[in-house]
Amino acid sequence: MKTKRDKIMVLLTVVMAACVLGIVLYTTFMNTPKTxxxxxxxxxxxxxxxxxxTGEDAAAQAANAVxxxxxxxxxxxxxxxxxxxxxxAGGNWVELNxxxxxxxxxxxxxxxxxxxxxxxxxxxxxxxxxxxxxPTAPPKAADIEKFKExxxxxTLKQDGYSALLQKSxxxxxxxxxxKGAACDEAVAVYRDKQAAGxxxxxxxxxxxxxxxxxxxxxxxxxxxxxxQGALGSLRLTEGFLSTSGNYEKxxxxxxKNYHHLLDPATGYPAxxxxxxxxxxxxxxxxxxxxxxACFVLGYEKSLPLLEQYGxxxxxxxxxxxxxxxxxxxxxxxxxxxxxxxx
Amino acid sequence: MSERRIFRKREFIYLLAxxxxxxxxxxxxxxxxxxxxxxxxxxxxxxxxxxxxxRLAKTYDGVTIVFxxxxxxxxKAPCPDKLCMRTGKITKAGEAAVxxxxxxxxxxxxxxxxxxxxx
Numbered sequence: 001m002k003t004k005r006d007k008i009m010v011l012l013t014v015v016m017a018a019c020v021l022g023i024v025l026y027t028t029f030m031n032t033p034k035t036x037x038x039x040x041x042x043x044x045x046x047x048x049x050x051x052x053x054t055g056e057d058a059a060a061q062a063a064n065a066v067x068x069x070x071x072x073x074x075x076x077x078x079x080x081x082x083x084x085x086x087x088x089a090g091g092n093w094v095e096l097n098x099x100x101x102x103x104x105x106x107x108x109x110x111x112x113x114x115x116x117x118x119x120x121x122x123x124x125x126x127x128x129x130x131x132x133x134x135p136t137a138p139p140k141a142a143d144i145e146k147f148k149e150x151x152x153x154x155t156l157k158q159d160g161y162s163a164l165l166q167k168s169x170x171x172x173x174x175x176x177x178x179k180g181a182a183c184d185e186a187v188a189v190y191r192d193k194q195a196a197g198x199x200x201x202x203x204x205x206x207x208x209x210x211x212x213x214x215x216x217x218x219x220x221x222x223x224x225x226x227x228q229g230a231l232g233s234l235r236l237t238e239g240f241l242s243t244s245g246n247y248e249k250x251x252x253x254x255x256k257n258y259h260h261l262l263d264p265a266t267g268y269p270a271x272x273x274x275x276x277x278x279x280x281x282x283x284x285x286x287x288x289x290x291x292x293a294c295f296v297l298g299y300e301k302s303l304p305l306l307e308q309y310g311x312x313x314x315x316x317x318x319x320x321x322x323x324x325x326x327x328x329x330x331x332x333x334x335x336x337x338x339x340x341x342x
Numbered sequence: 343m344s345e346r347r348i349f350r351k352r353e354f355i356y357l358l359a360x361x362x363x364x365x366x367x368x369x370x371x372x373x374x375x376x377x378x379x380x381x382x383x384x385x386x387x388x389x390x391x392x393x394x395x396x397r398l399a400k401t402y403d404g405v406t407i408v409f410x411x412x413x414x415x416x417x418k419a420p421c422p423d424k425l426c427m428r429t430g431k432i433t434k435a436g437e438a439a440v441x442x443x444x445x446x447x448x449x450x451x452x453x454x455x456x457x458x459x460x461x
Contacts, residue, residue, distance in 0.1 A: 009353065038447065039386040045440040045447055049457065134422040204461035212457065221436065223461035228430020229437070233456055243460045249423070278460055 032196055032213040039063045042070045042178050043132070044203030048186065051213050052196030061193065062186035066202060069185050072100050073174045075123060082172050086123065090168030093159070101161045103174055103181050103285050110289040111153040114305055118293035119264040123171035124150040131249045131260035138258050138268075148267035180242045180288025183207030187240075187284070204248070206241040207284050223247075224336045225276040225316050232334040234314070240284040244291040245276035245316075263296050272298030273317050280328065281311035299323060378435065378453040380414045382407065385445040394450075405446040407439075414448055416441060 035055035039046045046066055050059045075082045081100040088094050096104065107120035124147040128139050138144075155166045165172065174181075182202040190198040190209040197210035199218055208218050217237055221230035225247050234241070246259035246269070263270040272295065279291040290311055294302035299315050303325070306313055312327035322341045324332055334341060382390040382402055389402060398409045399417065405426070406418035413433035416426040419441045426441040432448070435455025440447040 036451070037386070038383045038449070040442070040445060043442065045438065045442065047438065047449065047458070199457050201458045201460075204459070206458045206460050208458075218457045219436075221434070221456040221459045223459060228428075229433065230456070230459070241460045245461060247428075248425075248461065 050198040058193035062189040065185040086171040089165035114293040117296040123173035144267040176292040179205035181285035183284035242288040243278040244295040270296040276316040
């Protein structure tokens with residue numbers, strides 16, 4: 001029969017074993033090299049944290065991959081595939097590089113399945129509103145009506161690595177997918193370089209690869225749409241996150257807020273009862289496309305769309321109610337005050 | 343009559359070992375540090391690194407950043423949209439305030455925080 005002293009000895013032994021294990025784990029994780037790199041691409045702040053011996057090289061190559069993608073998809077760059085496609089509108093088929101072809105294919109697929117809530121031919125309207133140059137007033141209603149007629153993804157045809165805009169006056173803008181796609185490019189580099197784990201933010205899109213040393217999950221904060229700081233955080237493993245919110249780029253004119261998430265059907269900023277949508281799925285370009293489409297569609301219409309892609313989402317509506325799809329329930333921790341999780 | 347001891351020899355050795363391990367663990371935890379540091383970067387190049395403590399305001403390429411123990415925020419910026427100022431006070435590792443036109447950013451590292459921010 002064990003005496004009280006024996007029991008104390010057993011307890012002390014357990015404490016010692018826990019201490020030894022803790023120290024061993026701690027020193028192991030502290031020895032995993034960590035590389036943090038900040039760059040600017042796609043008009044955004046790009047922040048990478050890469051773990052592992054290959055981290056420095058992987059981060060440098062990932063930064064290059066993001067910059068190269070921008071060179072291919074930015075309609076502002078005259079040599080980009082998209083600029084060439086727009087220049088040939090109503091004319092000839094244009095050859096596309098692999099990442100552009102893949103992204104255009106994703107954009108067209110989401111456009112079709114969302115009934116045009118996401119439209120890659122939004123360029124005439126987005127250039128009219130010109131949110132990148134801090135506008136102070138909306139365009140004239142007549143101009144919006146006129147330019148809206150030049151937005152229709154059905155005029156954009158793709159055949160493998162070639163694409164054609166069938167009518168002149170139409171133009172492609174992949175800005176709604178670009179940052180998420182940049183995360184895809186970076187994660188491909190991390191995988192190729194066999195990094196232990198890595199996380200990249202390109203603007204508000206996030207790519208997660210591998211394991212974070214010393215943790216089961218990565219913790220990604222979701223911006224509070226109504227205030228400053230974080231709404232809360234999601235604990236996630238590998239995948240991609242993108243958020244579309246009406247707080248990011250907006251101006252106030254005559255007492256009304258105008259944000260940059262345009263509804264292709266109306267030509268005006270979308271009013272779907274949402275202030276923010278965060279989408280989590282297995283591809284960055286897709287998560288970006290879906291977050292835009294879901295913002296335009298609103299909560300109810302978004303659910304079947306997300307289901308088709310096996311994607312998850314966090315919705316915040318104008319009443320400060322938060323709704324999570326099944327796959328994110330239990331992974332979100334609310335930090336901001338004034339919100340209700342439904 | 344046998345002498346009554348508080349600890350037996352074996353127990354004493356165990357206690358010493360536990361104390362030694364606790365001391366080692368404390369050393370490692372202290373070495374890791376729990377304070378936060380603000381890293382200021384210009385076009386991706388680190389230009390300043392400030393451990394958070396006393397209130398301090400510094401200007402980098404026209405962007406005035408205030409550092410306090412409780413967090414960091416952009417107080418003044420030359421850009422038209424003021425997105426960096428609207429970010430407000432950042433308080434946790436992984437958060438950042440960015441002035442894209444000026445190419446100046448400040449992020450927090452160290453202590454508890456997030457791995458990334460989606461917005």
